[in-house]
Amino acid sequence: MIPAPFDYIRPASVEDACRVLADAETAGDEVKVLAGGQSLLPLLRLRLAYPSALVDLGRLPELRGVADRGDHVYIGALTTHDEVMRSGVVREHVPLVALATATVADPAVRHRGTFGGSMAHADPAGDLPAVALALDCVFVVRSSDGEREIPAAEFFVDYLEPALEPGEVLLGVRVPKLGSGWGFHYEKFHRTAQAWATVGVAAAVRRGDGGTIEEARIGLTNMGPTPVRARVTEVALRGVAPSPSGSNGSDPLRDACAQADAGTSPPADLHARPDYRRHLARVLTRRAVGAALG
Structure with missing residues (x-):
């Protein structure tokens, strides 16, 4: 595919770029900012974007x-x-x-x-x-x-x-910087190395002196129209020991991560249905938290 025609502008400074963008807004023109171009150029080639000009910031x-x-x-x-x-x-x-x-x-x-x-x-x-x-x-x-x-x-x-x-x-x-005591992991499920994440989980977990989880931060990829925090799971993880502690074989860590999809609205596309993405969010959150705990 060939992009629609557009003007190419390469500002000499950030101030110059801001002026160009402000002038375009005043004139009612649609202008796109070009950085690395790895996301924008495919949109232009598929004609999913029709800017009148590109403002290239790559040499600032x-x-x-x-x-x-x-x-x-x-x-x-x-x-x-x-x-x-x-x-x-x-x-x-x-x-x-x-x-x-x-x-x-x-x-x-x-x-x-x-x-x-x-x-x-x-x-x-x-x-x-x-x-x-x-x-x-x-x-x-x-x-x-x-x-x-x-x-x-x-x-x-x-x-x-x-x-x-x-x-x-x-x-x-x-x-x-979150400081000492934190563990981190990013767990991602995707079809190929070049593909977008079907679901991804960014986990940051801090243990207390007793070994239990004092704080957790969980960010979810591709589980809604924007990235989302798994707030329910973050709360449920507080005070949880990193290994099964129940006398009946229960796993509080697994149970907390099983709520990772709460409040999300995952999309449906050619690669996954919403219910599959919810399943992935629960499973990948358990893996990411476990890896973050070491």
Whole structure:
């Protein structure tokens, strides 16, 4: 397929990009921001998107890089998936991000696709939005009016719809450091390495001194029009021992994870029905929590 005609704009700075986007909004034009292009270009080729112009941010160095900023790790929007997963800072302080990023598509996509582009695409089948939700990340955006911060819980509005206002550019993502005592894992079921997740589970679990679970954060991929938190399971896991403790052979950990699909609205498509996705969410949550506990 051949994309519909569009103008190509390559701004020299973030401020220039914000101005171009603001002018397009004033003129009533539909403009798309191009980062790595791994999600956008297929939409253009299939003519599922008809922008009048593409604004290419790919050569703005201020949007790249990973930095340790004390209580959080800052990841620039144009940092590639490969750079994220290989970053020593990411692996040491926010390992769940590295684990999930390593499952994104294939090496070719990871070398071109960007961390911020994946987030701003806001596809609920993408691996990273669920991780951002589980870790309570903060998105830093800029427009001609200045910068603002958007919590992950407010960033994913609907299917392919982030909370970016017209004229705003995603600068980067702040990933909080959770500190010691936490275990992490990302469990994903998909048909092939290149395919979107049928269901994915991002798990962060903290044990107390007695060995029981004190806190859990569970983000679900492809279980609704946006990534979702498995809140019922998070509450049910508190105080649970990581191994069966019931005299009748019951498994409190399994029982807590069996509620992972509560409150979700999984889609139906060629790859899975909603009931199958609910089953996967329960099974994969049990696996992810178990792996996070070590």
